[in-house]
Amino acid sequence: DFAHLPLKPDHAARPLWVLTNGRIVLEAFSPIAHHAMDFLIAVAEPVSRPRHVHEYKLTETSLYAAVSIGLDATIVLNVLTKFAKNQLDDSLVATIRKYTQSYGKVKLVLKSGRFYVESEYESVLRTLLADPRIAASRIDAAPEAPRVQTAISSRPGHAVADPPNADADPSKPPPKADPLAMSGNDGDDDDDNDAADDFIMTASFEIDPLQAEQVREASHELEHPMQEEYDFAADVRNPSLDIDLKPLTKLRPYQEQALSKMFGGGRRARSGMIVLPCGAGKTLVGVTAASTIKKSVLVLCTSSVSVEQWSREFRAWSTLQDGQIAKFTSDAKDRFVGDAGVMISTYTMVTFTGKRAYDAQKMMDFLQSREWGLLILDEVHVVPAEIFRKVLVLVKTHAKLGLTATLVREDDKIKNLKYLIGPKLFEANWLDLASKGHIATVDCAEVLCPMAAPFYREYITEPTARKRQLLAVMNPHKIQLCQFLIQMHEARGDKIIVFSDNVFALKHYATTIGRPYLYGGTSQAERLRILQNFRYNPALNTIFLSKIGDTSVDLPEANCLIQISSQYGSRRQEAQRLGRILRSKRGRGMAGGGSARAAAPAEPHSTAPPTSGGPPPAWAASTTHDAHFYTLLSRNTEETYYSTKRQQFLIDQGYAFRVISTLTADAAAAAVPHLAYRTKAQQLELLATLRRAGPAGDSDASSDEMEGIDGFDGAASGHGATRPRPGGLNLFVRRAGTLKSLSGGDTMAYMEINK
Numbered sequence: 001d002f003a004h005l006p007l008k009p010d011h012a013a014r015p016l017w018v019l020t021n022g023r024i025v026l027e028a029f030s031p032i033a034h035h036a037m038d039f040l041i042a043v044a045e046p047v048s049r050p051r052h053v054h055e056y057k058l059t060e061t062s063l064y065a066a067v068s069i070g071l072d073a074t075i076v077l078n079v080l081t082k083f084a085k086n087q088l089d090d091s092l093v094a095t096i097r098k099y100t101q102s103y104g105k106v107k108l109v110l111k112s113g114r115f116y117v118e119s120e121y122e123s124v125l126r127t128l129l130a131d132p133r134i135a136a137s138r139i140d141a142a143p144e145a146p147r148v149q150t151a152i153s154s155r156p157g158h159a160v161a162d163p164p165n166a167d168a169d170p171s172k173p174p175p176k177a178d179p180l181a182m183s184g185n186d187g188d189d190d191d192d193n194d195a196a197d198d199f200i201m202t203a204s205f206e207i208d209p210l211q212a213e214q215v216r217e218a219s220h221e222l223e224h225p226m227q228e229e230y231d232f233a234a235d236v237r238n239p240s241l242d243i244d245l246k247p248l249t250k251l252r253p254y255q256e257q258a259l260s261k262m263f264g265g266g267r268r269a270r271s272g273m274i275v276l277p278c279g280a281g282k283t284l285v286g287v288t289a290a291s292t293i294k295k296s297v298l299v300l301c302t303s304s305v306s307v308e309q310w311s312r313e314f315r316a317w318s319t320l321q322d323g324q325i326a327k328f329t330s331d332a333k334d335r336f337v338g339d340a341g342v343m344i345s346t347y348t349m350v351t352f353t354g355k356r357a358y359d360a361q362k363m364m365d366f367l368q369s370r371e372w373g374l375l376i377l378d379e380v381h382v383v384p385a386e387i388f389r390k391v392l393v394l395v396k397t398h399a400k401l402g403l404t405a406t407l408v409r410e411d412d413k414i415k416n417l418k419y420l421i422g423p424k425l426f427e428a429n430w431l432d433l434a435s436k437g438h439i440a441t442v443d444c445a446e447v448l449c450p451m452a453a454p455f456y457r458e459y460i461t462e463p464t465a466r467k468r469q470l471l472a473v474m475n476p477h478k479i480q481l482c483q484f485l486i487q488m489h490e491a492r493g494d495k496i497i498v499f500s501d502n503v504f505a506l507k508h509y510a511t512t513i514g515r516p517y518l519y520g521g522t523s524q525a526e527r528l529r530i531l532q533n534f535r536y537n538p539a540l541n542t543i544f545l546s547k548i549g550d551t552s553v554d555l556p557e558a559n560c561l562i563q564i565s566s567q568y569g570s571r572r573q574e575a576q577r578l579g580r581i582l583r584s585k586r587g588r589g590m591a592g593g594g595s596a597r598a599a600a601p602a603e604p605h606s607t608a609p610p611t612s613g614g615p616p617p618a619w620a621a622s623t624t625h626d627a628h629f630y631t632l633l634s635r636n637t638e639e640t641y642y643s644t645k646r647q648q649f650l651i652d653q654g655y656a657f658r659v660i661s662t663l664t665a666d667a668a669a670a671a672v673p674h675l676a677y678r679t680k681a682q683q684l685e686l687l688a689t690l691r692r693a694g695p696a697g698d699s700d701a702s703s704d705e706m707e708g709i710d711g712f713d714g715a716a717s718g719h720g721a722t723r724p725r726p727g728g729l730n731l732f733v734r735r736a737g738t739l740k741s742l743s744g745g746d747t748m749a750y751m752e753i754n755k
Helices: 033-043 060-068 073-083 090-102 122-129 132-137 192-196 209-221 253-263 282-293 304-317 347-351 358-368 413-420 430-435 453-461 465-473 476-491 503-513 524-536 571-579 638-646 648-652 665-671 680-692 699-707
Strands: 016-018 023-027 045-048 053-057 106-111 114-119 151-153 199-201 203-207 272-275 297-301 325-328 342-346 371-378 396-404 424-427 442-449 496-499 542-545 560-563 627-634 657-660
Touching: 016 073, 023 033, 033 053, 033 060, 033 073, 045 648, 060 090, 060 413, 060 424, 073 090, 106 122, 106 209, 106 396, 114 122, 114 209, 122 132, 122 203, 132 209, 203 209, 209 413, 253 272, 253 282, 253 424, 282 297, 282 304, 282 371, 282 396, 297 304, 297 347, 304 325, 304 342, 304 524, 342 347, 347 358, 442 476, 453 465, 453 680, 465 503, 465 638, 465 680, 476 496, 476 503, 476 560, 476 627, 476 665, 476 680, 503 542, 524 542, 560 571, 571 638, 571 648, 627 638, 638 648
Parallel strands: 272 396, 272 424, 297 342, 297 371, 325 342, 371 396, 442 627, 442 657, 496 542, 496 560, 560 627
Antiparallel strands: 016 023, 023 053, 045 053, 106 114, 114 203, 151 199
């Protein structure tokens, strides 16, 4: 109950309710709401942002992020007071001051391949060293090692320096001193007195690089989170990369705003995360960050297909040439030309723990032997996984940029990113971008499919959860409605993606309806061939994808998505799949980001059940949206329960799901002459097939699980697609290769041994 909070006399003109528990409610309809919104993005975590009322929450991490971009306690409190309808509670003011004052006192610095914990406050370092985890990770300098000396410029434009002791006798060991002794320029010249004013004395100690994650975590728990900034303009040790954006490259306002949070004044790069919707140009943000730092860049992706996409984007938006961009995948192990360049790889290639081939090991040695100016982590929400977080130990980097559309995980490990990568620097508003035409407007619908009687009888008596899930997915009425929706949208000229987590269902649906499919066992060449045909071949308008297509697959032509099987209650997967059709539909014939295809009236030959005039039926595709997102659910099964959980993230972003319960198999049969499983005998035959199948459908159902996060990086397996091409499609593909590839020598290396 917040009734005790006193209101200001002019509260009606102010847009914020600031509550004692840190919750902030924004009236988005206020004339000055956009000013308050820009401020709240910087200091608070978005909780829910529907169209008229937004909710944010002040957290420890969000306040740390605010300080990292230059907002101190005074600024935060002044702006909150200006926009708030009520007086700020004293306890909330104290909390804001507490967290904003503790951030920025400790820095983690990479110098000459070694990590140092550095601070202007010696007492803070002693507090950190009192923690056994940090004390155990500390490296004591050997007697012959040089004393750690650090000088930080206190004037803008002055470089970070490591001044040597000119008077030291190299033949004598240095005197024993307090390892946290304040250090600076130790020269005896009188001329140095004038320069002394340019430096702030700092203390530091070295830590084991393998323990850097534990040190970050412990420091965060001690309420002294480590700030990671890279003064790239003053870095003369690492070679510069000749990279700029092409003259025609133009950033959108929200991309510029996101990058301003990372670079601030322009000389230093802050490590952190930028959250943008799928299709909003995260890759261009990464390319621009690399062009600003102008040092060697390492990009890590979730799949080899996304490696190719990042390579194309660097060539499209920047002045880099092919020789300056290298790829490290199962098929490509190249080095860039020159001292600096861009390396693009996958998480699994870098974190693989088994025995590597000779050329792969040479590439890993190359990655680990150098300092990288910038590490770009695509789909950064995968990093908290135990296997992938090793990337941050294996690679030495000055700045880290995490990019994602969905900063959510079901295992609650997303909170680890605040010390693994850094604070969230920027998060865009999905509905705001859609209203401005930067991403597509999407009509989201949940289609309830009645269960066929024999299938539902089997469902309620089946004790195995996996088998019940398979029965719900293979519901004949769901197959019929999927076939109906595909034909309806193909008649409109739409490009359709059908998603299924269950591989058995994926193959069966695709084979029954006569469309190509991709899953974990499909070879890399076949994947690229099918995706290329989907983009450019007007005869192929529908493809079926397993969960390997959830992330990092760029299909801007797609504007309709049908989901028939999913991963339980995963909010991340729901948002990532929606992102496959979020790319702006500009250029399709309607100005302002609309879709000519969606705006046009239904064609005379459109597949649709007959109506008797009047308003369109509830299941009719919207003509006011650019894209369409359908989730097919078997009624009265666990699918409906998990669907509610999956939608929560998108609902918090302001999306609404309409429920379609009037579209029946009979209505679909009236419109589609050759609808699958029309007769009861066909349905019983399908049920008998499912009874003979394993719990998940068949042995191939686990193939996607084996690929894990790197679903598109399975080219080394050499498996080809197992289904025939649908008849009547004139598919085409261009292939480029070498004699080495044709002779099977891709994974072989020549070595000459003198005996």
